[in-house]
Amino acid sequence: MLFSLFSNLFNNKAFVDFSALQTDMHSHLIPGIDDGAGQFSDSLAMIEGLQKLGFSKFIATPHIMKDVYENTNAGIQDAGNSLNELLNATMKINVHSAAEYYIDDEFPHRIRMGEPLLTFGDNYVLIEMSMVSRSKMLESTIFELNLRGYKPVLAHVERYPYLFEHQQLGEYQNLIDADVMLQVNIRSFAGVYGEIQKKIAKKLAAHDMIHFLGTDIHHQSQLPTIQAAMQDVSVQKLLIADKLKNKFL
Numbered sequence: 001m002l003f004s005l006f007s008n009l010f011n012n013k014a015f016v017d018f019s020a021l022q023t024d025m026h027s028h029l030i031p032g033i034d035d036g037a038g039q040f041s042d043s044l045a046m047i048e049g050l051q052k053l054g055f056s057k058f059i060a061t062p063h064i065m066k067d068v069y070e071n072t073n074a075g076i077q078d079a080g081n082s083l084n085e086l087l088n089a090t091m092k093i094n095v096h097s098a099a100e101y102y103i104d105d106e107f108p109h110r111i112r113m114g115e116p117l118l119t120f121g122d123n124y125v126l127i128e129m130s131m132v133s134r135s136k137m138l139e140s141t142i143f144e145l146n147l148r149g150y151k152p153v154l155a156h157v158e159r160y161p162y163l164f165e166h167q168q169l170g171e172y173q174n175l176i177d178a179d180v181m182l183q184v185n186i187r188s189f190a191g192v193y194g195e196i197q198k199k200i201a202k203k204l205a206a207h208d209m210i211h212f213l214g215t216d217i218h219h220q221s222q223l224p225t226i227q228a229a230m231q232d233v234s235v236q237k238l239l240i241a242d243k244l245k246n247k248f249l
Helices: 003-013 040-052 073-091 107-112 137-149 170-177 187-192 194-204 220-230 233-241
Strands: 023-027 057-060 095-096 100-102 124-128 150-155 181-185 212-214
Touching: 023 040, 023 124, 023 181, 023 212, 040 057, 040 073, 057 073, 073 095, 107 137, 124 137, 137 150, 170 181, 181 187, 181 194, 187 194, 187 220, 187 233, 194 233, 220 233
Parallel strands: 023 057, 057 095, 100 124, 124 150, 150 181, 181 212
Antiparallel strands: none
């Protein structure tokens, strides 16, 4: 039956859209606080575009990165509230404010000292690290988050090619075994970050190792590649299989 569904899907081009996910859990929609939306009109254009692709709920995850994006919980929440006031006046929708925390030398200490973190869903915390080399604080960050009842979600895991050792998924499985959720950027399936990132995304999908898909949208110009990636065979299989956690957020 599943084979028949896929056959009909790709023969008729009746693609499943992102209403199967409902929620985009990784986005940069709050204007003026990081490298995402610059002003409200940018936020509005991105949200409207994503709604046309099937998304109905949005979680904004602005960067918190020392010496680059010095955002605070209060600052993000205030900016998110301001965005929602404008959105409520135009389209009756709310954006949930969370964050994308960069793992640096201080981050595990901040968690250890009880600094509250911006979460989404079931106490999930979105974290990221350098695209160039593995953070030496990754394991301690994971430990501290788990110890305090947070559930770490590693952002755009396909964009860390150094984890793809010998083109195997062992490092990714180790993360899952350490109670880390893996998030993949939808646009990676369209190859926008590179062929190795695309290969990793597809291999993770084939091995049922992806917990969340996110757009990681920063600009309206990225909408066409999100739409193109939606039509990728691997993405369609993920949407049809209906095992991702987005819709429970």
